[in-house]
Amino acid sequence: MSPETPSSSGSDTSRPPIKCAEERLMVAVRVRPLKRDESQRVLYAADEKKIILEDFDKCDSIRQKKGIERQYTFDVVFGETVNQETVYDVTTSSLVKDVLNGYNATVFAYGPTGAGKTHTMVGDRNHPGIMIRALNDLFEVVKDKEEEYSVTMSYLELYNENIRDLLNPSSGYLELREDSRGRSIHVAGLTEISTTSTDEIMQLLEKGNKARTIEPTAMNQTSSRSHALLSVTVRHTVPVNKKDHLRMRIKQGRLFMIDLAGSERANKTKNRGKRLQEGAHINRSLLALGNCINALAGGARYVNYRDSKLTRLLKDALSGNCRTVMIAHVSPAANQKDESRNTLTYADRANNISTKVERNVLDVSYQVTQYQTVVNELRSEISRLQSKMKEERPRSADIKLNAEERSNEVRNLREQIVDTFKTQMKLRRKLMEIDAHLLGLGMEAERQHLIISHWESRNNKLYKNSINVSRARTQQSIRRRKLVSADRFRSAGNEEDCNGGGSDVDEAEAESAVQQAWGELADIEREQDRWSELRTHIELKLEACRQRGVRLEDKLPSLLSSDDEREILALICRVHELEADKMALQSERLVRQHELKRRDLLIIRYDRQRQLCEEIITRQRQLIEETKIKLPPDLQELYQMYQQEIHAATYTDFQPPPSTAGVTPDKLPPISKIYSDPMFKPSLTSDPSVSPPSSSESGGDEVPKNPNNVDRVMGHVVTRPGSVMKLPPLPPSPPIRLPTRSKDSAHTMRRAVSEDRISETAGPSTKD
Numbered sequence: 001m002s003p004e005t006p007s008s009s010g011s012d013t014s015r016p017p018i019k020c021a022e023e024r025l026m027v028a029v030r031v032r033p034l035k036r037d038e039s040q041r042v043l044y045a046a047d048e049k050k051i052i053l054e055d056f057d058k059c060d061s062i063r064q065k066k067g068i069e070r071q072y073t074f075d076v077v078f079g080e081t082v083n084q085e086t087v088y089d090v091t092t093s094s095l096v097k098d099v100l101n102g103y104n105a106t107v108f109a110y111g112p113t114g115a116g117k118t119h120t121m122v123g124d125r126n127h128p129g130i131m132i133r134a135l136n137d138l139f140e141v142v143k144d145k146e147e148e149y150s151v152t153m154s155y156l157e158l159y160n161e162n163i164r165d166l167l168n169p170s171s172g173y174l175e176l177r178e179d180s181r182g183r184s185i186h187v188a189g190l191t192e193i194s195t196t197s198t199d200e201i202m203q204l205l206e207k208g209n210k211a212r213t214i215e216p217t218a219m220n221q222t223s224s225r226s227h228a229l230l231s232v233t234v235r236h237t238v239p240v241n242k243k244d245h246l247r248m249r250i251k252q253g254r255l256f257m258i259d260l261a262g263s264e265r266a267n268k269t270k271n272r273g274k275r276l277q278e279g280a281h282i283n284r285s286l287l288a289l290g291n292c293i294n295a296l297a298g299g300a301r302y303v304n305y306r307d308s309k310l311t312r313l314l315k316d317a318l319s320g321n322c323r324t325v326m327i328a329h330v331s332p333a334a335n336q337k338d339e340s341r342n343t344l345t346y347a348d349r350a351n352n353i354s355t356k357v358e359r360n361v362l363d364v365s366y367q368v369t370q371y372q373t374v375v376n377e378l379r380s381e382i383s384r385l386q387s388k389m390k391e392e393r394p395r396s397a398d399i400k401l402n403a404e405e406r407s408n409e410v411r412n413l414r415e416q417i418v419d420t421f422k423t424q425m426k427l428r429r430k431l432m433e434i435d436a437h438l439l440g441l442g443m444e445a446e447r448q449h450l451i452i453s454h455w456e457s458r459n460n461k462l463y464k465n466s467i468n469v470s471r472a473r474t475q476q477s478i479r480r481r482k483l484v485s486a487d488r489f490r491s492a493g494n495e496e497d498c499n500g501g502g503s504d505v506d507e508a509e510a511e512s513a514v515q516q517a518w519g520e521l522a523d524i525e526r527e528q529d530r531w532s533e534l535r536t537h538i539e540l541k542l543e544a545c546r547q548r549g550v551r552l553e554d555k556l557p558s559l560l561s562s563d564d565e566r567e568i569l570a571l572i573c574r575v576h577e578l579e580a581d582k583m584a585l586q587s588e589r590l591v592r593q594h595e596l597k598r599r600d601l602l603i604i605r606y607d608r609q610r611q612l613c614e615e616i617i618t619r620q621r622q623l624i625e626e627t628k629i630k631l632p633p634d635l636q637e638l639y640q641m642y643q644q645e646i647h648a649a650t651y652t653d654f655q656p657p658p659s660t661a662g663v664t665p666d667k668l669p670p671i672s673k674i675y676s677d678p679m680f681k682p683s684l685t686s687d688p689s690v691s692p693p694s695s696s697e698s699g700g701d702e703v704p705k706n707p708n709n710v711d712r713v714m715g716h717v718v719t720r721p722g723s724v725m726k727l728p729p730l731p732p733s734p735p736i737r738l739p740t741r742s743k744d745s746a747h748t749m750r751r752a753v754s755e756d757r758i759s760e761t762a763g764p765s766t767k768d
């Protein structure tokens with residue numbers, strides 16, 4: 001739902017081990033107290049886990065006498081006397097902690113109209129409900145750590161299948177958007193308020209609740225006619241370790257709190273006209289929810305979330321990366337028996353649902369260049385501030401304020417300048433974070449392009465992407481370039497591999513991988529658009545903040561009359577300078593780290609190039625052998641030298657790892673080892689007159705007996721057993737989460753491909 005749903009990609013990102021656990025949805029049932037006008041009680045909590053429904057049939061006197069008691073067991077049952085605090089503590093307080101730790105969580109209230117859902121979720125001033133308590137708890141933790149946490153909130157209602165922004169009700173109906181495969185869902189244009197002020201958020205919540213569609217019905221004087229979804233996203237950014245402020249760890253969690261509209265029966269609510277129509281919509285979306293619960297509980301492989309916007313929004317809460325609590329509400333009254341039975345049956349089914357819970361954590365290294373830009377900008381801010389202080393001092397006669405007023409004014413100004421500086425730092429860091437993320441997305445897009453190009457080069461045609469035709473056109477030029485490179489590569493390599501010698505099954509799999517890559521690309525593009533938009537927004541904010549700073553500083557010269565005041569401002573400048581120095585130091589350290597990394601990458605590339613050379617030489621040798629070409633002596637000599645080099649190098653460098661049979665992926669094994677390898681033997685012994693040379697032969701000065709026999713002339717082909725020329729395998733595709741995507745939700749998020757991986761995939765084209 002959030003436009004800022006982060007993906008877990010970023011430049012130079014890495015993921016700490018992810019804990020991913022399957023967890024059962026927690027089901028709680030709350031029984032509301034019997035009302036004054038309700039006399040007969042048919043339902044009660046037997047203990048903390050059991051609920052009993054006396055399900056008598058009015059017309060059946062024998063049964064009535066016997067009495068049928070239905071007993072249901074849940075994770076927790078709240079009886080009529082249980083208060084709001086206990087309900088919150090048991091169901092939601094642990095979710096708040098989870099959200100602060102980077103997990104997604106949902107708590108939703110379900111049940112018939114008038115059963116107490118709004119009371120539990122929203123409550124009133126004297127009996128605040130889950131929403132208020134959760135926000136309070138959350139802000140209690142975040143309160144003194146504004147630098148570390150960012151909290152955003154959105155609140156929407158789903159009324160008659162239309163989405164309305166409860167924080168900006170005049171904005172009209174909003175659109176629910178999702179990617180082509182329904183993985184990432186968000187509400188376009190939904191207000192996301194960023195705040196860490198409890199008061200502000202409480203006011204917003206109250207305002208939102210007032211904007212909700214509530215009407216009296218025969219069953220409930222304040223019946224909510226809509227589903228209300230409150231989403232709070234918490235982003236926690238801390239350095240990976242205390243000494244290194246360049247590598248930041250971002251944990252993002254989101255808490256969804258949902259007050260569903262009540263299921264209702266027209267004859268009981270006595271609804272007519274508009275109310276009746278509302279009821280039909282409410283029931284339809286709840287029916288869709290019920291169907292999803294049934295399918296999920298039955299372990300169905302396909303669950304249809306598309307029947308209503310409610311189920312589309314709740315998809316992640318029901319089956320995705322989310323810790324979920326369902327609080328079913330029932331009335332103890334006899335006239336609500338049918339509704340209670342239905343609700344308990346639903347809740348009982350939901351008992352079998354489980355979700356896969358995964359923590360959304362991302363490590364981000366800020367980019368060197370970004371740091372340097374920030375440092376430069378900070379330095380220019382400081383020098384401007386310093387120059388203001390040096391400006392001519394006002395004469396006492398020019399100062400219109402008295403000493404006390406002036407001192408207050410200076411203090412005020414000083415605080416404001418420090419404040420704007422802090423805000424600037426915060427915004428600049430945010431920009432760097434966004435840039436890192438956009439870079440990660442770019443890398444991920446590149447990876448998907450490679451998958452497509454790889455398929456296209458294998459099949460020698462462009463992939464016809466029926467879903468994203470326009471995108472296909474815009475991206476064709478990039479892929480055509482890659483196709484040409486891959487083609488060249490293929491012609492030097494293994495024809496069989498490139499001409500699609502694989503089975504139909506492989507082909508089908510490859511095709512579905514390409515289709516998936518197109519889908520990923522479309523998602524990435526959308527995400528790029530979203531983050532670019534956010535970047536523009538932050539940039540504007542930063543510029544406004546900078547301008548504010550300039551205006552404040554312009555006021556300084558007219559106020560600074562004493563040396564003490566100048567001294568204090570000089571100190572502020574010093575603090576700013578230190579901040580800039582700290583950043584500069586961090587950036588230097590990052591430069592060093594990057595250089596080391598670059599060196600490692602070069603070594604990997606060099607190794608890969610060497611392997612390719614080996615392969616080309618081997619193939620040429622085979623060709624020479626097959627066509628019995630007589631070699632000029634200088635070429636023979638060159639090859640001998642080459643053999644000696646390889647021989648010497650492999651004996652000095654080669655250290656077989658214990659786990660493989662003497663074959664490392666990047667280094668050539670010693671020649672003797674190649675010949676003793678059974679995989680190698682068949683191809684060499686096809687000609688019985690040829691026997692493998694000893695190591696001295698391969699590197700020695702012996703004159704060949706038969707100059708036409710290339711093996712005699714040059715020694716044996718130096719090759720890695722079993723190796724064939726192929727495009728290097730593409731790295732495994734890391735799962736992508738968007739917020740929320742989260743998974744972020746629809747919230748799935750994207751994981752970045754590390755620089756090393758990108759360099760691996762870029763291998764062939766670099767070579768070309």
Ligand SMILES: Nc1ncnc2c1ncn2[C@@H]1O[C@H](COP(=O)(O)OP(=O)(O)OP(=O)(O)O)[C@@H](O)[C@H]1O
Binds near residue numbers: 262
């Ligand atoms: N546990 C409770 N303790 C005290 N009063 C309650 C409790 N549960 C519900 N009520 C009262 O019952 C009435 C109906 O509750 P509420 O509006 O929360 O129902 P609802 O399930 O949200 O209904 P609808 O679906 O029609 O919106 C309200 O006046 C509410 O204050």
